[in-house]
Amino acid sequence: MNVMRRASVRTVRQVRRSTGLVDGPDGEVWNIDFTGHNSLTDNMAFKKAAEKPEPLYRVLDAQGECVGEAPDLTEEECRMMNKTMVRQSVMDGILYEAQRQGRISFYMTNYGEEATQIGSVSALKPDDMVYAQYREAGVLLYRGYEINKMIAQCMGTEEDDAKGRQMPIHYGSPEHHYQTISSPLATQLPQAAGAGYTMKLDNVDKVCICYFGDGAASEGDFHPALNFAATLGSRTIFFCRNNGYAISTPAVDQYAGDGIYARGVGYGIRSVRVDGNDIFAVHAATKKARELCIEHNAPVLIEAMTYRGGHHSTSDDSTRYRQKSEVDKWMSGPNPIKRFTRYLEKKNWWSKEDDKQVREETRKEVMAALQRQEKMGFWDPTELITDVFAEPTPALIKQRDEMLAHMRAHPNVYKTA
Amino acid sequence: MLRNVFGKSVTRRHVAQLRKCMTPAEEAELKHGGDNGETMNLFTAVNSALDCAMAADDKVSLFGEDVNFGGVFRCSLGLADKYGKDRVFNTPLSEQGIAGFAIGMAVMGHKPVAEIQFADYIFPAFDQIVNEAAKYRFRSGGQFNCGGITFRSPCGAVGHGGLYHSQSVEAYFAHCAGLKIVVPSTPADAKGLLLACIEDPDPCLFFEPKILYRTAEEKVNRDAFVLPIGKGRMIKEGSDVTVVGWGTLVSENGALTKAVQMAEEAGISCEFIDLRSISPWDQEMVTNSVQKTGRLVVSHEASKTNGFGAEIISTVTAECFLSLEAPPTRVCGLDTPFPLIHEKLWLPNEHKNFDAIKAAVGY
Numbered sequence: 001m002n003v004m005r006r007a008s009v010r011t012v013r014q015v016r017r018s019t020g021l022v023d024g025p026d027g028e029v030w031n032i033d034f035t036g037h038n039s040l041t042d043n044m045a046f047k048k049a050a051e052k053p054e055p056l057y058r059v060l061d062a063q064g065e066c067v068g069e070a071p072d073l074t075e076e077e078c079r080m081m082n083k084t085m086v087r088q089s090v091m092d093g094i095l096y097e098a099q100r101q102g103r104i105s106f107y108m109t110n111y112g113e114e115a116t117q118i119g120s121v122s123a124l125k126p127d128d129m130v131y132a133q134y135r136e137a138g139v140l141l142y143r144g145y146e147i148n149k150m151i152a153q154c155m156g157t158e159e160d161d162a163k164g165r166q167m168p169i170h171y172g173s174p175e176h177h178y179q180t181i182s183s184p185l186a187t188q189l190p191q192a193a194g195a196g197y198t199m200k201l202d203n204v205d206k207v208c209i210c211y212f213g214d215g216a217a218s219e220g221d222f223h224p225a226l227n228f229a230a231t232l233g234s235r236t237i238f239f240c241r242n243n244g245y246a247i248s249t250p251a252v253d254q255y256a257g258d259g260i261y262a263r264g265v266g267y268g269i270r271s272v273r274v275d276g277n278d279i280f281a282v283h284a285a286t287k288k289a290r291e292l293c294i295e296h297n298a299p300v301l302i303e304a305m306t307y308r309g310g311h312h313s314t315s316d317d318s319t320r321y322r323q324k325s326e327v328d329k330w331m332s333g334p335n336p337i338k339r340f341t342r343y344l345e346k347k348n349w350w351s352k353e354d355d356k357q358v359r360e361e362t363r364k365e366v367m368a369a370l371q372r373q374e375k376m377g378f379w380d381p382t383e384l385i386t387d388v389f390a391e392p393t394p395a396l397i398k399q400r401d402e403m404l405a406h407m408r409a410h411p412n413v414y415k416t417a
Numbered sequence: 418m419l420r421n422v423f424g425k426s427v428t429r430r431h432v433a434q435l436r437k438c439m440t441p442a443e444e445a446e447l448k449h450g451g452d453n454g455e456t457m458n459l460f461t462a463v464n465s466a467l468d469c470a471m472a473a474d475d476k477v478s479l480f481g482e483d484v485n486f487g488g489v490f491r492c493s494l495g496l497a498d499k500y501g502k503d504r505v506f507n508t509p510l511s512e513q514g515i516a517g518f519a520i521g522m523a524v525m526g527h528k529p530v531a532e533i534q535f536a537d538y539i540f541p542a543f544d545q546i547v548n549e550a551a552k553y554r555f556r557s558g559g560q561f562n563c564g565g566i567t568f569r570s571p572c573g574a575v576g577h578g579g580l581y582h583s584q585s586v587e588a589y590f591a592h593c594a595g596l597k598i599v600v601p602s603t604p605a606d607a608k609g610l611l612l613a614c615i616e617d618p619d620p621c622l623f624f625e626p627k628i629l630y631r632t633a634e635e636k637v638n639r640d641a642f643v644l645p646i647g648k649g650r651m652i653k654e655g656s657d658v659t660v661v662g663w664g665t666l667v668s669e670n671g672a673l674t675k676a677v678q679m680a681e682e683a684g685i686s687c688e689f690i691d692l693r694s695i696s697p698w699d700q701e702m703v704t705n706s707v708q709k710t711g712r713l714v715v716s717h718e719a720s721k722t723n724g725f726g727a728e729i730i731s732t733v734t735a736e737c738f739l740s741l742e743a744p745p746t747r748v749c750g751l752d753t754p755f756p757l758i759h760e761k762l763w764l765p766n767e768h769k770n771f772d773a774i775k776a777a778v779g780y
Contacts (some may be wrong), residue, residue, distance in 0.1 A: 129525070162558035172557050179524065180557035184548045190517025191524065191549070198525040201478075201503055208521075220541070224514025231509055232518075387559040388594050390618035391649070393697045 007241040033197040050259040052100040059280035064342030074168040085114035088138040104154045112309030115336030119282025130178045130311040131188040131210040143176040157376035185216040189225030196236030209237040215246025229299035236299045243308035264301030276304030277336045439452035448605035448640025457637040460630040462604035463492045466611040469641035478504040481532030516542035523563035536572035537581040550620040551595030564618040571627035579757040585719035597621040598695040600664045605637045609644030648774040649699035658712035667691040676770030704736045712740035712777040714766045721749035743780035
């Protein structure tokens with residue numbers, strides 16, 4: 001079966017065509033034909049980014065008035081979206097305090113970014129694959145992941161499907177098509193490009209959405225992710241939550257160009273900038289992005305401008321680098337929950353009683369789950385060597401047995417079952 | 418759904434049975450193919466393995482820099498014509514992109530073979546390989562994995578490669594839990610082990626000694642076959658000293674092979690082992706051998722300090738201490754970057770290795 005005999009010498013023209021560049025001139029090496037006079041100029045112009053930053057697409061104004069075209073959503077769908085945003089917010093409040101009390105070791109809140117999460121996931125199909133960074137818990141919550149499971153993961157108990165292996169908030173669920181979070185930033189971007197590529201190969205009605213922040217977008221992995229997705233044709237939505245801060249570093253210290261939006265354009269990707277605190281704008285853009293991905297077998301970039309209402313994490317005190325007045329400004333009127341609530345109340349699709357009821361129910365659910373998990377045991381130490389490989393190697397089994405013998409030799413130190 | 422290289426769906430137990438120990442004669446028959454064997458060098462053997470894998474399973478794809486036209490070492494010749502540009506394609510020039518993209522494909526159930534053009538350039542992909550691919554299954558509690566991924570990359574001294582076209586990088590990755598690492602030394606082993614890597618449910622790194630692409634030649638079974646990862650090849654049994662290496666050094670004209678020949682001519686009986694797999698490595702074969710001979714010489718092209726020889730000797734010292742008649746030694750490249758002009762002096766050549774064998778036996 002020696003394929004060498006049948007191989008043909010591939011010319012540059014054939015190779016170019018074979019990599020399937022849709023928009024480029026036929027058979028050429030570059031994307032422009034610089035032998036034609038239309039491609040030449042005698043005006044030497046050094047250009048930077050566009051004169052003005054790209055404006056934000058917006059449907060609901062800061063007062064919750066619909067000034068654009070509302071997406072085609074029912075009352076039930078809108079209520080579910082608002083309810084999920086409220087639930088996420090309530091859970092965040094309790095679990096942040098739980099960390100302060102020493103009940104969980106670490107936590108990250110989602111304040112101010114609820115619309116980026118729920119607005120986008122609500123526009124996708126349930127089996128569209130999600131690659132996230134760490135501030136997207138609302139995406140999982142919307143898809144039905146149990147609060148009990150989230151807290152089990154935060155505490156690493158035996159109800160944690162990830163076997164207590166990771167720090168809190170590193171959720172993942174195959175059932176909900178949400179890849180397990182990993183701490184290194186932006187590593188998920190080229191992976192999402194690959195996943196989106198398989199959806200084209202497999203010709204399935206699916207896209208991959210990839211969430212990341214303004215800081216992560218500076219990482220090395222960001223660039224090949226977009227470049228590969230664009231050149232190879234991945235059905236991937238790159239969704240940037242530009243929330244203004246990477247821990248203490250404001251966005252003005254993160255980039256000099258027109259944000260992440262301009263980079264998408266630079267890579268030849270259909271890109272849009274939206275008001276990330278406007279759930280309708282996020283929803284509409286994501287819905288359109290999904291259509292574009294499948295229609296063109298190409299990636300789309302959404303830059304959602306939003307604000308990180310809380311500290312970076314429980315290990316951060318953001319009062320050391322930003323003013324309270326700034327936080328208050330963003331968390332009042334323009335806040336996604338307040339804005340959408342005002343809109344829904346005007347339509348009589350939401351009431352103060354609904355709000356109170358959702359908050360109370362969520363509070364009870366979170367408290368019950370916390371108490372349940374605090375009584376829960378942990379995964380057996382023998383599980384330490386599982387999942388390194390599909391099957392443990394003899395060397396790993398030997399290490400496990402040495403560890404168990406050590407534990408048996410010191411029963412006063414190690415509590416065994 | 419696991420598929421073997423014959424395209425048939427297999428259960429994990431079936432895969433384990435395929436892997437059960439073959440006798441050396443059985444393995445030789447399988448990999449050289451008898452009447453079904455065809456002369457191949459290392460790059461045609463790699464090409465043949467890729468062809469078999471892609472024919473059997475349409476989830477197997479191959480990509481990297483310059484892969485589409487046939488590859489800078491011709492390993493992918495003809496494959497784009499046969500399997501199409503969606504499965505055999507050029508990526509833009511970014512190793513970290515290649516690695517991340519491949520992980521994403523593997524997570525979705527595909528079996529991407531990601532080529533890194535030279536092992537010297539694998540370092541931009543180090544984060545994706547070590548922090549992502551290696552840990553994907555463990556960190557998710559087994560809920561997700563990217564085991565379908567195989568990285569393949571040319572490695573090793575080539576005579577004129579200098580710092581950046583000669584490196585052996587297995588030691589950097591051997592430290593990382595969750596990766597399998599294979600370095601073949603013959604065309605038949607290359608084919609069988611590459612097919613094993615593609616089929617393996619864990620992420621695999623397959624390093625191809627580039628100098629062997631054209632210089633190593635033998636009969637190779639033209640059909641698909643797998644060899645076991647984690648099992649060494651006993652090149653020659655002996656009684657006075659165990660000599661262990663991998664890749665170019667243990668190839669037919671390799672420096673360690675020559676040293677063993679010189680030793681045999683001087684009346685020293687060497688037990689000569691091609692490790693083949695760095696992770697997992699055949700501890701049983703090596704420790705059994707040293708318990709018999711009492712002496713060990715390990716040789717690798719990579720620099721001495723923290724090279725994989727250190728791991729082998731550490732294990733042998735612990736497991737075979739009472740059998741040792743001489744200190745286990747390693748013969749390696751110097752602790753410098755890989756030089757151009759003095760390559761022959763820098764490498765563990767046959768003279769250094771013969772001296773080490775004599776020293777072990779004469780201790």
